Amino acid sequence: MSIRDQSTLRVILYEGADAQPLDSGGTYAVMRSLLERGFAVTRASLGGSVAPADRTELLVLGRFAGGHAPRLEDAQGRVAVESLDITGLDADAVAGRVESQRELRGAARHGEWRPWFPVIDYDRCTNCMQCLSFCLFGVYGADSAGRIDVQSPDQCKTNCPACSRVCPEAAIMFPKYKAGPINGDVVTAADLGRERMKVDISALLGGDVYASLRQRSDDAKVRFSKERDEKKALAERQKCLTKLAQAGDIPAEVLMSLPPPDEILRRAQEAKAKAAAALQAQTTT
Amino acid sequence: MSEAPRILYCHCAYAQVVPEEVKAAVLHRLCASGVAFDAVADLCEMAARRDTTLQRLASGGAVKIAACFPRAVKGLFHQAGADLPADRVEVLNMRTLSAEAVCQSLEGGVLTPNLPVEKSPAALAAAASRTKP
Numbered sequence: 001m002s003i004r005d006q007s008t009l010r011v012i013l014y015e016g017a018d019a020q021p022l023d024s025g026g027t028y029a030v031m032r033s034l035l036e037r038g039f040a041v042t043r044a045s046l047g048g049s050v051a052p053a054d055r056t057e058l059l060v061l062g063r064f065a066g067g068h069a070p071r072l073e074d075a076q077g078r079v080a081v082e083s084l085d086i087t088g089l090d091a092d093a094v095a096g097r098v099e100s101q102r103e104l105r106g107a108a109r110h111g112e113w114r115p116w117f118p119v120i121d122y123d124r125c126t127n128c129m130q131c132l133s134f135c136l137f138g139v140y141g142a143d144s145a146g147r148i149d150v151q152s153p154d155q156c157k158t159n160c161p162a163c164s165r166v167c168p169e170a171a172i173m174f175p176k177y178k179a180g181p182i183n184g185d186v187v188t189a190a191d192l193g194r195e196r197m198k199v200d201i202s203a204l205l206g207g208d209v210y211a212s213l214r215q216r217s218d219d220a221k222v223r224f225s226k227e228r229d230e231k232k233a234l235a236e237r238q239k240c241l242t243k244l245a246q247a248g249d250i251p252a253e254v255l256m257s258l259p260p261p262d263e264i265l266r267r268a269q270e271a272k273a274k275a276a277a278a279l280q281a282q283t284t285t
Numbered sequence: 286m287s288e289a290p291r292i293l294y295c296h297c298a299y300a301q302v303v304p305e306e307v308k309a310a311v312l313h314r315l316c317a318s319g320v321a322f323d324a325v326a327d328l329c330e331m332a333a334r335r336d337t338t339l340q341r342l343a344s345g346g347a348v349k350i351a352a353c354f355p356r357a358v359k360g361l362f363h364q365a366g367a368d369l370p371a372d373r374v375e376v377l378n379m380r381t382l383s384a385e386a387v388c389q390s391l392e393g394g395v396l397t398p399n400l401p402v403e404k405s406p407a408a409l410a411a412a413a414s415r416t417k418p
């Protein structure tokens with residue numbers, strides 16, 4: 001199942017009329033415990049407003065009068081609502097009950113995938129398709145209007161920000177990256193200069209990072225075939241790849257897990273063809 | 286009188302990029318304040334799934350979002366097909382601000398929109414060349 005085909009269970013921690021509020025430590029413990037497990041939680045109380053309802057199922061938690069969860073129904077019959085009394089439960093027990101409800105409803109399961117993927121800053125993007133052409137994992141595509149689009153975020157390799165180095169406009173962000181501007185910090189003129197330099201580095205590697213990778217991989221293959229000690233061979237392979245990893249900020253694990261050279265070549269050609277088609281579509285529309 | 290902005294808190298659950306002590310202090314204070322608010326485990330994860338929850342969170346009027354860099358938050362909502370209204374959103378960056386500064390802003394109620402809105406010259410030029418007859 002794709003990460004996109006899932007609905008989210010909306011949890012409401014209800015501390016309004018007809019329910020006894022938790023003490024502030026209790027509210028914090030329950031909220032935190034639910035958030036750590038990936039849920040979206042609305043704390044509903046008498047002060048302030050929250051996001052409106054949509055058709056998402058609701059699970060309402062509260063310390064209700066008499067310790068009994070009331071039967072709740074959406075007056076317009078559009079949203080399924082379930083309630084759960086949490087009187088006397090600690091934060092972990094509450095999270096356990098919510099998790100059971102999530103499972104029962106087949107709602108999105110969280111935490112199995114670390115959200116690492118590119119986010120495009122369309123205020124900077126010129127739609128040049130270099131990122132599409134560069135990525136070997138099919139993360140990018142073009143939308144129906146011919147605009148660059150992150151189509152398969154879960155195919156992205158965790159901690160690899162290499163495509164952001166390739167983007168000439170510093171338009172690719174990884175919000176969980178350690179430093180700016182890749183993390184979303186403001187782009188400065190100096191950053192743009194630096195970004196360009198990074199592309200020059202990949203040019204120094206032979207104009208094409210993947211061509212260089214293929215060459216190294218082929219060389220390594222020859223060496224590995226002569227090498228009887230597997231551990232030594234692995235160490236040699238790691239040494240070869242470290243240099244590339246440093247040049248493009250690509251984690252060594254990503255390079256180590258790349259497919260065989262002929263498959264790299266096939267994917268690189270496929271990506272280039274997709275980028276060329278997208279650019280062609282731009283000029284003909 | 287205009288209504289106080291809503292509050293949305295992002296827990297950034299799947300990375301250590303927001304300092305733990307800042308996240309904890311902000312969430313603590315929100316809980317202690319008695320105010321109603323929305324909280325999500327990780328806006329990034331929801332954006333990757335194009336979770337329709339983001340449309341709900343983006344609609345419903347002015348909102349202060351405690352998360353990370355405004356440029357990143359804008360991009361995440363956009364990528365999820367849930368554009369944030371630039372004139373009604375203020376993003377408080379828990380990666381760079383102190384917990385005290387974030388809390389004061391959340392409690393202050395006055396909204397200072399801060400999403401980036403300007404296109405870069407290169408993006409403007411590219412858009413213009415695409416629309417040329």
Ligand code: SF4
Nearest residue numbers: 125126128129131167
């Ligand atoms: S490389 Fe950068 S400017 Fe070019 S299409 Fe990709 S994000 Fe846009």
Ligand code: SF4
Nearest residue numbers: 175295297328329353
């Ligand atoms: S939007 Fe920012 S604060 Fe929220 S999960 Fe993503 S990186 Fe973390």
